[in-house]
Amino acid sequence: MTTNGKRLVYADNAATTAVLPEVLEAILPCYKENYGNPSSLYSIGTRAQETINSARETVASLLGAQQNEIYFTGSGTESDNWAVKCTAQMMAKSGKRHIITSKFEHHAVLHACMALEKEGFEVTYLDVYENGIVRPAELEAAIREDTALVTIMYANNEIGTIQPISEIGAICKKHGVLFHTDAIQAVGKLHINVKEQNIDMLSVSAHKLHGPKGVGALYIRNGVRLPNFIDGGAQERNRRGGTENVAGIVGLAKAMEIACMGIDKNTERLTKLHNRLIDEILKIERSRLNGDRDLRVPQNASFCFEGVEGESLLLYLDMEGISASSGSACTSGSLDPSHVLLSLGLPHAVAHGSLRLSFSDETTDEDIDYIIRVLPGIVERIRKMSPLWDAIQRGKIDKDYNIIYD
Numbered sequence: 436m437t438t439n440g441k442r443l444v445y446a447d448n449a450a451t452t453a454v455l456p457e458v459l460e461a462i463l464p465c466y467k468e469n470y471g472n473p474s475s476l477y478s479i480g481t482r483a484q485e486t487i488n489s490a491r492e493t494v495a496s497l498l499g500a501q502q503n504e505i506y507f508t509g510s511g512t513e514s515d516n517w518a519v520k521c522t523a524q525m526m527a528k529s530g531k532r533h534i535i536t537s538k539f540e541h542h543a544v545l546h547a548c549m550a551l552e553k554e555g556f557e558v559t560y561l562d563v564y565e566n567g568i569v570r571p572a573e574l575e576a577a578i579r580e581d582t583a584l585v586t587i588m589y590a591n592n593e594i595g596t597i598q599p600i601s602e603i604g605a606i607c608k609k610h611g612v613l614f615h616t617d618a619i620q621a622v623g624k625l626h627i628n629v630k631e632q633n634i635d636m637l638s639v640s641a642h643k644l645h646g647p648k649g650v651g652a653l654y655i656r657n658g659v660r661l662p663n664f665i666d667g668g669a670q671e672r673n674r675r676g677g678t679e680n681v682a683g684i685v686g687l688a689k690a691m692e693i694a695c696m697g698i699d700k701n702t703e704r705l706t707k708l709h710n711r712l713i714d715e716i717l718k719i720e721r722s723r724l725n726g727d728r729d730l731r732v733p734q735n736a737s738f739c740f741e742g743v744e745g746e747s748l749l750l751y752l753d754m755e756g757i758s759a760s761s762g763s764a765c766t767s768g769s770l771d772p773s774h775v776l777l778s779l780g781l782p783h784a785v786a787h788g789s790l791r792l793s794f795s796d797e798t799t800d801e802d803i804d805y806i807i808r809v810l811p812g813i814v815e816r817i818r819k820m821s822p823l824w825d826a827i828q829r830g831k832i833d834k835d836y837n838i839i840y841d
């Protein structure tokens with residue numbers, strides 16, 4: 436892509452994606468023609484209701500669910516909050532007040548768990564180790580009599596590592612514990628089947644897969660009588676009040692359909708690009724790839740460069756037309772390094788020099804070439820001005836990368 440003749444490489448698809456033209460086309464009639472209230476009786480309303488029904492069927496079939504197990508929400512964050520907080524509320528009635536999650540969940544899950552801790556729930560935060568993957572045996576050992584919920588993300592949004600979801604699903608089923616997964620970085624990238632994988636609840640967000648912002652879905656298995664997160668009208672079978680975001684819902688279904696149909700083709704193509712990128716970037720001295728080399732989605736590559744400050748890296752990259760991030764968009768603006776990188780055991784000083792490059796089916800070979808060409812020079816330029824890099828070169832650092840002054 437170019438603007439004003441300048442090359443533009445969008446490599447922050449884990450933060451959000453561009454809406455596909457086909458999705459936009461599917462959305463427009465919801466505003467222009469079928470703008471009626473879906474709960475009304477005249478035809479422009481009933482047509483809106485029909486489009487919602489068909490979107491629900493699409494989303495359900497792509498997840499291996501039944502259509503009455505899909506609830507549309509206002510965002511991925513809302514889906515996560517509904518699943519975590521309302522499961523806790525429901526299970527507390529039978530004395531179950533323990534939740535198992537991981538240290539590197541998205542803040543939508545992590546902060547929901549922390550809010551529950553303040554209300555007296557107990558939360559176990561499982562380690563993800565250096566490779567960024569939860570260990571199922573450790574998860575099983577953490578299950579107690581009073582465990583209400585296990586919530587583990589499908590693929591991590593900062594480093595792309597894939598969690599052993601089927602194994603975790605089987606363990607939860609064996610112990611009769613409810614299992615939720617934040618699959619926001621996995622839907623449309625990996626093949627998912629909620630029944631085969633024993634998933635009780637699963638969160639989706641449209642804008643991470645070329646759909647519109649502000650719309651998500653939560654799959655709730657039939658039989659799980661989750662309390663309402665939003666009380667109101669009879670929408671979403673009485674469980675999530677509020678006039679439906681018809682255009683958003685239609686956009687979510689369309690985007691999900693296109694993404695899911697393209698999984699095999701995109702995975703094959705992006706795996707090649709992503710492997711080439713990783714091989715080339717790791718030639719940079721004292722650089723590392725964050726998370727497992729193989730158990731990852733090819734849409735994501737996260738690196739750390741010692742002696743580099745992540746923010747400067749992003750600014751220099753932007754000057755060259757590359758949009759990237761240092762971690763989750765939600766942590767930028769804060770000076771703390773990302774909780775995800777710290778959970779891998781990286782020292783603060785190393786976690787500060789992070790770069791997340793995230794791709795989509797729109798990413799081209801030329802985009803990757805361009806990043807490979809531009810990035811090493813930028814890292815070198817920043818390191819020339821870095822006292823930490825100078826100290827690293829002279830061996831004047833301790834194990835936490837603090838500079839040792841003589």
Ligand SMILES: *Cc1c(COP(=O)(O)O)cnc(C)c1O
Nearest residue numbers: 510511512541543592619620640
């Ligand atoms: C983006 C994201 C969310 C939040 O979704 P929104 O629709 O932006 O609220 C939650 N979890 C993960 C893993 C994400 O990547």
